[in-house]
Amino acid sequence: MKVDPITNTIPDMVDGMIIFDPADAKVKAVVSGTWQTLSAADPNAGALAPVDTSLQETKTEVSSAMVRIGDTENPDLKGILVLSDTDKAMVLPKVASPHLNIIDPAPGLVVYDTTAHQIAVFNGQGWSFWGPK
Template sequence: MKKITIIFTIFIASLSTAQVAIGKTGITKLADGITPNPSISLEFYDSADNTRGIVVPWVSTVTNNPVSYNSVTKTGYRGMQGTVVDGTIIFDLSDKKMKYRKAGAWFDLTGSPTFPLIVKDASNNDVTFTAFNTIDSSLQDNKNEQENAKAAIGINGATDTTTGTLVLTDTDKAMVLPKVASPHVNIINPAPGMMVYDTTAKQLAVYNGTVWSFWKP
């Protein structure tokens, strides 16, 4: 688990800026080689040798209703205060799935593997899973975020009140995921909840602690 980038531990307090690059000197430039791409809010190291992804917050229990969590007892979204908004992405430890919030409900990004499950390892050998791997909960589980552990990136980041650990506030910019060629081969020790863009298959790739799932339009 050493070769991962956990963006949510990088920022402890609010960060108010228009564009942020992590692991590289700056945002990708336009064709002039000077102007940062105005469509990018947050971007990660993306050279061809990249073998790191981002790890989204782990959540012990997810419920569809209500979506507002107790700020006193800090139940629900592991201490997260306020309402979970559409566009939130989490890793649900209760069923080991990556999920995102859409239209007030959680949607699965991982799928439901049928066991026994046979996948290929880095050497193209068959690996058989009879159940989900046991997840080492020491990384995130049972740890509440500090109340000020929020990064708001964008033009109104200093005043943003949206609930979340990392919030991109711009309406005309987006996050560019870490780009990794064949992550299921090249990321040796992925952490549950990892997300990257597979430059080989040109797909979104997410890892649930046992297998990678790949998505494309």
Template sequence: MKKIVLIIIITASGIFNAQVALGKTVLESTSSSIEFGSENRGLVLPWVTNSSGIQNPVNGTLVFDTSDMKVKVYQNNLWKDLSVDTTGTADTSLQDGLADQPDAKVSVGTPSSVSGILVLEDNNKAMILPKVASPHLNIISPAAGMMVYDTQKKQLAVFNGTVWSFWGE
């Protein structure tokens, strides 16, 4: 029930305001479609059984690929690995055997035909990741595919199920 209410709120917010804040009450930027709070939690990316099986991905797509336990971004029409360590682990038993629902989508902004679970449609707004100081120390039980902005190192941090990888300049 909570998920349904959240989806309705996100959808309604996208229709009326095109900006959404989760876990916070004040938006930091008018240039954001969605912002997250910073309570030592991160954004868990969608898990896919193999990124090569995604049909018609668009540049900027982010996933956690369970075939090789890596966080990946689709960039310049190729999948790029964001997980430095290749020994990731994840218990996929909760999703094994489940069928994808191709029509399941929440859109923030002007709806388009782009597929995805949560699609930020605006072409002039960005997503602000959850901000966590030293996530490798402060997030107690990170999930495989988690992503945050490390405010201490000032870097993107992704978790592959075993270790954190940090991306900076």
């Protein structure tokens, strides 16, 4: 999705949207109409590593590309993949120690780490883990 450089927003963004922002290599979500950073630097490793986005920068977005799963009562929701329901949620793929078992992860890959009981996100250079400490 294209971000408006002046307002730093995505057209028709809604609470719950999640993106990987290559500008700062962080995963962000829309909360109360504004972007909130979900990624945090690993205290043992310092800042997040830079991400190589050169491959995607050469591609043109197809604005009509979309898959909708679930409730279709709100056709105005925008996104490449829209999961919409009032009493169900997305279940992430479950992987034991993804940093050890996923051989060639793509930037933005998200899984549930069944060993650490945390959400794991790959930023292109390293893994971030979200969950209880």
